[in-house]
Amino acid sequence: MAAAEKREQLFHFTNLPGKKCLSLENSATTDLLMKWSMKDTIQVQYYSYDKLFQSYQKDDFALDFLTDSQVMSTLSVMSSRGSWGGLGFKAAKVEVEPVPCAITSMTIFDRLQEEGIVRESGSIMKCFDEFYEDFQISDELRKMLLMEDSDNYEMYSDEERDELLLRLFKHLCLGGAVCQYEDDIKPYLDTTKALYKELISVQKDASTQDLRVTSLVYKVKAWDKDDHQFYPSEDDHEQTFAYLIVDPLKRHVTVFYHRWGRGIFG
Structure with a gap:
């Protein structure tokens, strides 16, 4: 767990609003998400970042992400009332859980x-x-x-x-x-x-020709300066989550977010 004290921001982020998660936007999937009560409560957003990232920096990376001015103004979160809005708070403390991601077959x-x-x-x-x-x-x-x-x-x-x-x-x-x-x-x-x-x-492994996952994945929570959890929501739930999926080669980070609830239209 990392806390924000007097520290220099290591990573800076740029929102990529033109990049879309196409697998969630085709009509067949949107129909299923509606049926599963997830269509209005799920969000995927994309950002780029400016420096080489290594896994040991995961806490600093997540804390910088959730205090970055552009992220603060563009990252979408769902309120307890089911409406989408901005982040609202600057993170003072984060918890970052590494998520294994090695499987390349169904x-x-x-x-x-x-x-x-x-x-x-x-x-x-x-x-x-x-x-x-x-x-x-x-x-x-x-x-x-x-x-x-x-x-x-x-x-x-x-x-x-x-x-x-x-x-x-x-x-x-x-x-x-x-x-x-x-x-x-x-x-x-x-x-x-x-x-x-x-x-x-x-990426294809040069020696074996097998596919290898290059993404680094982290499940993230954040608290404000008053020690109140606010991201991905105020309360923990099996179906409330925020994953940061980092592509260290392209220097992109994907935010995969969902909040348990009915959404504004539910």
Whole structure:
């Protein structure tokens, strides 16, 4: 955790308003996000930065980002009332969690069928309704994702669940506050794949010719000078998050943000 004291800003940022997350803007995806109650509560924004970034600088990088004048004036956040606005506060303290991001294949999801969570047809196995915090669980997929006492919870290790790909999949499967869940796995997998491919950067390894993820990913929280958490929101929730996805080669950072709630139109 890093705190803002009297320190020189190391990194400066420039908003890239012309860059869009196309995988979230096509009509098929927007229809799904509407169904999942995420369309009005999710945001992807892009920035460039001015100096070489290395992973040991993650705390300074995030603190500089959330105190930078251009970020302060352009970064969108959702209020507790469900309306979008500016950041509102300058960060005085940040918590930066490194997120593993090494997977370059969707084969990890083959286990869903192998373990009987998904039928060969793609339909998701149902179960008796249960409630876990804010979520209604009516199928084996959500039970596996949320409940540690599920028979299938250990089909993915803690290390695998930490991976950005698995996190994206879980976020999409759980959806927003009034989510209409899918009966078939395909929409979740297709949307996860498209979004993941657009959010991360990859490079071919010269010696093996295998693809390698070059992005560095961090989950970020921030507090103001009065020690009140304000980013990504005032309260923690499974479906409230802000990821900074850094491309150290292009010197770009992508902000992938979502706040649990119904949104201004929900």
